[in-house]
Amino acid sequence: MMDMVFLYASMGLCGNTINFRKMWRWPRQKGRETMQKKPGYLSRFKRQWQYHLMLLPGVVLVLIFSYIPLYGLIMAFEKYNPALGFNSPWIGLGNFTYLFKQPNFLKTIWNTFYIAVFKILGGIIVPVIFALLLNEIKASGVKKLFQTLVYMPHFLSWVILAGVLMDLLSADGLINQILLSLGLRGMNFLGDPKIFPWTMIISDIWKSFGFGTVVYLAALTSIDPGLYEAAIMDGASRWKQTTYITIPMLMPTIVLMTILSIGNILNAGFDQVYNLYSPIVYSTGDIIDTYVYRLGIEQAQYAVGTAVGLFKSLVSGALICISYYMADKFAGYRVF
Amino acid sequence: MKRKLVTVLLAGSMVLTAMGNIAYASEGTGEDWMTPYDETVTLSTVREAVAYEFPEGEDLTNSVWTKAYKDVLNVEVVTDWTSDEYDTKLNLAIASGDLPDVFVADDVQLKQLQEAGMIMDLTEVYEEYASDTLKGLMEAEPSVFATAKVDDKIYAIPRLSGGFHPSLLWLRNDWLEETGLEVPATIEELEAVLTAMKDISGNYALAIDQTLSGLYSLAAAWGVYPEIWVKGEDGNLVYGATVPEMKEALAIWNKWYDAGILKSDFATMNEDAVKQDVVSGKAGAMMYPSWQGWTFGIDEVKQQGTDALFLAHELPTADGKAAVYPRQFSNDDYIVVNKNCENPDAVLKLIDYYVYIQADAYTNGDMTAEEVEVFNANNMQHTTRPFSVTNTLEDINRYEMVKEARETGDESVLKISSAVECYNATMKWLNEQDPDYVAYATQFGMEGSAMEKNYAITNDNRIQNDALWGSAPQELLDYGSTLDDILLEGFTKIIMGAEDVDYFDTLIEQWYVAGGQTATDAVNARYNH
Numbered sequence: 001m002m003d004m005v006f007l008y009a010s011m012g013l014c015g016n017t018i019n020f021r022k023m024w025r026w027p028r029q030k031g032r033e034t035m036q037k038k039p040g041y042l043s044r045f046k047r048q049w050q051y052h053l054m055l056l057p058g059v060v061l062v063l064i065f066s067y068i069p070l071y072g073l074i075m076a077f078e079k080y081n082p083a084l085g086f087n088s089p090w091i092g093l094g095n096f097t098y099l100f101k102q103p104n105f106l107k108t109i110w111n112t113f114y115i116a117v118f119k120i121l122g123g124i125i126v127p128v129i130f131a132l133l134l135n136e137i138k139a140s141g142v143k144k145l146f147q148t149l150v151y152m153p154h155f156l157s158w159v160i161l162a163g164v165l166m167d168l169l170s171a172d173g174l175i176n177q178i179l180l181s182l183g184l185r186g187m188n189f190l191g192d193p194k195i196f197p198w199t200m201i202i203s204d205i206w207k208s209f210g211f212g213t214v215v216y217l218a219a220l221t222s223i224d225p226g227l228y229e230a231a232i233m234d235g236a237s238r239w240k241q242t243t244y245i246t247i248p249m250l251m252p253t254i255v256l257m258t259i260l261s262i263g264n265i266l267n268a269g270f271d272q273v274y275n276l277y278s279p280i281v282y283s284t285g286d287i288i289d290t291y292v293y294r295l296g297i298e299q300a301q302y303a304v305g306t307a308v309g310l311f312k313s314l315v316s317g318a319l320i321c322i323s324y325y326m327a328d329k330f331a332g333y334r335v336f
Numbered sequence: 337m338k339r340k341l342v343t344v345l346l347a348g349s350m351v352l353t354a355m356g357n358i359a360y361a362s363e364g365t366g367e368d369w370m371t372p373y374d375e376t377v378t379l380s381t382v383r384e385a386v387a388y389e390f391p392e393g394e395d396l397t398n399s400v401w402t403k404a405y406k407d408v409l410n411v412e413v414v415t416d417w418t419s420d421e422y423d424t425k426l427n428l429a430i431a432s433g434d435l436p437d438v439f440v441a442d443d444v445q446l447k448q449l450q451e452a453g454m455i456m457d458l459t460e461v462y463e464e465y466a467s468d469t470l471k472g473l474m475e476a477e478p479s480v481f482a483t484a485k486v487d488d489k490i491y492a493i494p495r496l497s498g499g500f501h502p503s504l505l506w507l508r509n510d511w512l513e514e515t516g517l518e519v520p521a522t523i524e525e526l527e528a529v530l531t532a533m534k535d536i537s538g539n540y541a542l543a544i545d546q547t548l549s550g551l552y553s554l555a556a557a558w559g560v561y562p563e564i565w566v567k568g569e570d571g572n573l574v575y576g577a578t579v580p581e582m583k584e585a586l587a588i589w590n591k592w593y594d595a596g597i598l599k600s601d602f603a604t605m606n607e608d609a610v611k612q613d614v615v616s617g618k619a620g621a622m623m624y625p626s627w628q629g630w631t632f633g634i635d636e637v638k639q640q641g642t643d644a645l646f647l648a649h650e651l652p653t654a655d656g657k658a659a660v661y662p663r664q665f666s667n668d669d670y671i672v673v674n675k676n677c678e679n680p681d682a683v684l685k686l687i688d689y690y691v692y693i694q695a696d697a698y699t700n701g702d703m704t705a706e707e708v709e710v711f712n713a714n715n716m717q718h719t720t721r722p723f724s725v726t727n728t729l730e731d732i733n734r735y736e737m738v739k740e741a742r743e744t745g746d747e748s749v750l751k752i753s754s755a756v757e758c759y760n761a762t763m764k765w766l767n768e769q770d771p772d773y774v775a776y777a778t779q780f781g782m783e784g785s786a787m788e789k790n791y792a793i794t795n796d797n798r799i800q801n802d803a804l805w806g807s808a809p810q811e812l813l814d815y816g817s818t819l820d821d822i823l824l825e826g827f828t829k830i831i832m833g834a835e836d837v838d839y840f841d842t843l844i845e846q847w848y849v850a851g852g853q854t855a856t857d858a859v860n861a862r863y864n865h
Contacts, residue, residue, distance in 0.1 A: 082431040082445075083452030103818060103850030166609065171601040190604040191832075278546040279824040280603035280832070295816035302427075 076310045080303035088303075095307035102295065104286070112287040115197050115268040120261045122205040124254060127212025132242065134213065135220050147217065151210035158207075162275030165203060166190065196281040204269055212257065219253040220246065255333040262323045266312040288312065369465050369688040373410040377682045380414045380436040381722055382429065384422035389714045400710055401690075401720050409689060411682050413723075430454070437677040440495070440722040443483070443807060446670045450491050456673040456680055458490045465684035469691045470725070477728055480667045483807050492670035493687060496726045500799070501625040502661035503553030504789055506646040508620035511536050520652040523557055523588065530597045533620040540599045542592065543619035545610045548824060550623040551589055551831075552577075553662075556800075557653045558585045561662040562823075564802035565859055573803050573860050576662070577823050578847060583840045584654070589831045603828050607631075614646075615639050623651070626731075626786035629775030637771040645774055648786035650793070660798045665805050671722045686723040695727055698753040708753035732794070734758050735780050735787035742781065804859050811858035815851050822847050 045052070071086075076095055078088040099105055130150065137143045153161070168174050169189040176186040189199045227245050236244065270289035277285045292308045295301070327333045383396060390399060397415045405411045416436045419425040423442070429435055430449065441449060449455045466474075474481045477496055484492040507519070507529070515532035518525070533541040544550040552562040555576075562577035592598050599605070599613070613619050615635045624631070628646060637645050651659040671687065673680045693711050697703040711717060717724065727733075734755035741749050741759050750756045762781025765773040780787050793799065804812075826843035829835040848856075 081448045081452060082427045083448045083454050085431050085433075098814070102815075103822065166604070170604070170609075171599070188601055188604075191601045278604045278606075279548075279821060280546070280828045282821060282825045291818075294821065295818060 073306065073310055075303050076307040078303055080306075082302070095303050096311065099292075099304065099307060099311075102291075104282075105288075105291065107283070108286050108288050108291040109266075111197070111284055112266055112268045112289075115200055115273075115285075115287065116265050118197075118201045119204050119268065120258070120264065122201060123208060123212060123261060124258055126205055126209045127216055128250065128254065130209060131213045131216035131220060132246065134217060135246075147210075147214065149210075150213060153207040154211045156207070158269070158271040158275050161203075161207065162272070165199075165276065169199065190276055191278065191280050193281045193284040196277070196285040200269070200273060200276070200285065204272055215257065216250065216253060219250055223249045252333055255327050259320060259323050259327060263316045263320050265319050266315055369467050369685045372408065373682070376406075376410050376412050377679045378412045378414055379438055379677075379679065379682055379686070380416050382416050382422075382426065382436050382439050383418045383721060384440075385418040385420040386718070388716070388719055390716075391714075396719055399719055400716055401723075404711075405686055405689070409682070409685050411686060413686075435674045437679075438671065438673050438683045438722055440669045441492070441672050442669050443667075446484070446492055446672060449672060450486055454675055455491055456675045456677060458493070458673060458680060458684075459488075461680045461684055462490050462493070465681045465688070467688040467691060469695050470684075470688055473691065473725060473727060477667075479665065479805055483667065484670055492672045493684075493725060494670050495668045495724065496728050497666045497668045498726055499728045499731045500663055500794060501627070501731075501786075501790060502663070502793060502799075503550070503623045503625050503651075504628075504648040504786055505554075505651050506622050506624055506628050506648055508533070509645055509647050510641075510643040511620040519649050522652050522656045523654050526652045527588075527592070527597075530592070530621060531595065534595075534597055537618055537620055539613075539618040541597045541619055541621055543610045543614050543622040544598060544602050545605050545607050546603050546828075548827060548831075551585075553623040554651060555582065555585050556651055556659050556661055558582075559654075559660070560585055561800055564662050564664055564800070565804040565863075566800065567803060572856075573863050574856065575819075575852065577820075577827075578844045578852070583837060586827060586830045586840060587837045590833055590837060593831050594833065598831070603832060611635070617644070622646070626779045626790060627775070628786070629778040633774050633778055634771055637774050642769045642771065642774075645778065647778060647784055648789055650789050658796065658798055660800050661793055662800050662802070664802045668726060671725075683723070687725060690717075690720055690724045691727070694730070694754070695752065698756075699751045703753075705750075705753050705756040709757065712753070712757070730754060731780075731787060732791065735785070735791060738762060738781050739788070742783075803863060809858040809862045812855045815855060819847065819851055819855060822850055 074086055075088075077090060077092055078086070079091045079094065080088045134143055134146060137146070166173075170176070171186065171188065175189070180186055187195060189195055223246065227249075228241055231241050231245055266288060268287040268289070270287070270293070273285060273287050274290050274293065277290065288308060292305065295304065324334075385396075388396070390396075394400070396418060397413070402413050405413055417425065423445075426439065426441065426445065430445065433454075435454065446455075473496065474494075477494070480494050480496060484490060484494045505520075505526075511533050512519070512529065514536055515529055517529050517532060520526035520529050530541040542550075549563075555562050558581045560576060560579055560581045562582065564576050565573045566576050566579070568574035568579070589598070593600075599619070605613075610619075610622075611632055614622065614632050617640050622628070622632075626648065628648065633646055651661070653659050671683070673683050677683070693703075693708060694717070698705055698708045730752070734752060737750050737752065737755040738759045741747050741755075742762070747756075747759065750759055758776055758780050761773040761776035764770045765777040766782060778785055823843065826835070826839065826846075830837055830839055830843075844852075
């Protein structure tokens with residue numbers, strides 16, 4: 001579901017010529033030419049039915065694949081036996097108490113939160129800065145080249161990247177050889193519990209910042225050039241233009257991207273961590289998903305898996321609501 | 337004259353009848369399975385998708401085996417689906433009730449299916465249609481067979497496993513010779529060998545991965561068995577990794593780590609990374625079961641040369657006595673039959689046929705070794721799932737035969753087809769040094785092979801069985817791998833020097849608090865029951 005919203009959002013942004021604020025605010029904007037008479041619902045529908053029809057396939061798909069399966073959440077409260085299906089014995093919150101009684105489960109929540117928060121922060125700051133820098137390049141060929149280059153790792157799966165990183169980051173790997181040749185101390189990037197979470201954070205930001213960059217570049221091109229012209233007339237320097245025009249105009253996009261990514265606060269990246277961690281870094285690197293995987297998803301404990309999913313969705317849902325409310329209250333930005 | 341003829345005829349027919357009876361009796365009722373069906377019987381099944389190398393024009397549903405089912409027994413096998421996510425797909429099939437006639441299930445699925453009444457009670461069919469050979473296999477492993485029964489009724493045919501293969505000490509032979517040292521019998525001697533090997537490799541010596549399974553095997557040197565349940569001093573069962581002697585082992589391993597015998601970042605290495613190191617000549621020792629040659633040996637010999645092969649040795653011990661090895665309960669899934677299946681007898685017949693080809697066809701003289709080989713070439717025998725069980729004793733049997741043939745030069749002692757295959761491959765290695773066959777030699781065929789050690793260990797009964805034999809209690813299953821993870825993380829820290837050896841005591845306390853106590857109580861309750 002979040003993915004779809006994200007997709008729509010990014011599609012809207014990449015199609016840059018549409019004004020971002022206008023697009024996302026239209027349901028609230030009354031008045032203007034058509035709304036003056038406040039026509040009845042039916043007559044409005046009669047005039048707009050083509051649009052509703054176009055909406056239908058999307059709505060139906062979401063209904064089938066996102067809403068109907070919600071029924072399966074019932075599993076989270078059952079001692080699920082695939083042979084009995086949804087008629088398995090009801091155990092109420094049994095799966096949840098089982099989870100929270102597990103040694104180290106709370107620790108993994110903290111690890112997940114820690115890694116995810118820094119990934120989200122880095123995932124906003126780095127692409128914004130990179131997009132601003134890229135935007136200053138005048139030669140469009142060079143700009144496109146860099147844009148494509150940093151976008152590349154986004155398409156590689158973590159299974160492949162993990163293999164590459166393990167070679168690069170091992171004790172006799174390239175990175176450590178460089179550190180040693182510079183007279184620095186070698187680092188155990190994947191085996192030191194203090195460093196491991198940061199290896200995850202930085203490598204994930206490196207992998208995905210190209211995608212964010214594209215989104216922000218799109219937003220940058222939609223800024224009205226008239227604003228810059230006026231600022232130049234007023235004698236604003238390059239830096240002043242950036243702080244007074246570019247960044248404020250980027251804010252709605254940044255806020256939107258933040259709100260969307262806060263939904264991932266309990267997803268610290270299963271495939272990344274699973275492919276790179278080892279017992280020595282469980283204390284700081286074990287996240288909810290990897291922990292639950294070892295706990296018994298291998299033994300097809302679907303009920304526990306569903307309970308974890310539900311727990312994560314509730315936490316993420318609550319956080320999205322809070323952050324959305326705060327963005328509206330303190331920054332005045334709304335999506336809907 | 338006429339009367340005489342009648343008498344002779346009568347006598348003759350009586351003899352014939354009697355002979356018929358004898359023949360029938362000697363075959364036993366268990367050999368009913370050989371009779372083909374008059375009308376074609378169809379069985380549906382599901383399979384795991386594995387990339388086998390089929391001969392041209394053949395596939396999983398049309399192989400040498402399925403053709404034989406049709407020709408010999410008149411049974412047609414239909415495959416409803418194949419999937420490389422077999423377990424997930426099967427769970428979905430179980431949930432939707434859309435199950436084939438016969439399929440392979442794991443222990444958890446077996447329990448669920450049995451509780452939901454979705455699988456057939458096979459007791460009668462087994463009695464009537466299982467061949468003597470199949471019954472013999474099951475009776476040889478009563479504790480495994482018991483896990484397929486509920487209230488003495490048979491609900492599944494366990495597929496068994498490949499017998500007892502303890503982890504041994506594998507040393508790179510050219511380096512061992514270069515050190516000029518004997519095969520180590522004590523831990524001190526092993527340390528000397530490893531230290532010397534480290535200098536030869538210029539890197540490190542003992543290859544282990546992040547699971548510590550290699551060192552866990554070596555713990556047997558101190559009489560410690562980290563992965564099984566053992567009897568404690570007070571007569572109650574305790575988890576092997578928690579006994580005080582483990583501390584001594586950890587102290588030595590920590591010393592080895594500091595001395596560079598272990599790799600500095602072994603804790604992040606998986607088996608693939610270990611293999612890279614071994615193949616590229618960075619390490620010369622490891623603990624591994626008898627199939628080391630298949631996993632590491634072939635590539636290592638190709639890369640490092642034929643003298644550089646790894647050979648198996650018995651584990652050294654702290655006090656120099658012969659090592660005693662741990663044995664866990666093991667079984668490779670279960671064959672179950674849908675309760676709506678119309679021909680459960682056909683399922684048994686197909687399993688009988690598999691067992692017959694593997695165990696009897698060559699021995700009885702019904703087929704030549706070459707004819708049997710067709711059924712096993714390119715791993716074709718593995719395409720028979722769900723109609724196959726493993727012969728637990730096969731590895732021991734073929735080791736004995738190959739040894740005798742090698743020593744006497746008399747190939748007629750090779751009475752089972754797999755022994756012929758093994759013998760020929762070993763000879764290929766010994767005579768031509770062909771690396772592709774090295775694994776046969778180090779596992780079975782050559783003098784000093786891993787099976788030779790296994791054989792001695794089994795004969796001396798130097799085996800420590802897991803006190804928790806059979807299926808684990810639910811309390812233990814509920815913890816998944818989390819209890820082991822606590823120990824694994826703690827032990828790794830001790831070995832790497834991130835924690836002092838005395839941290840062991842704290843760690844074990846933590847383990848008990850985190851659920852180790854609950855698990856230990858449950859295991860003891862099961863044991864005393």
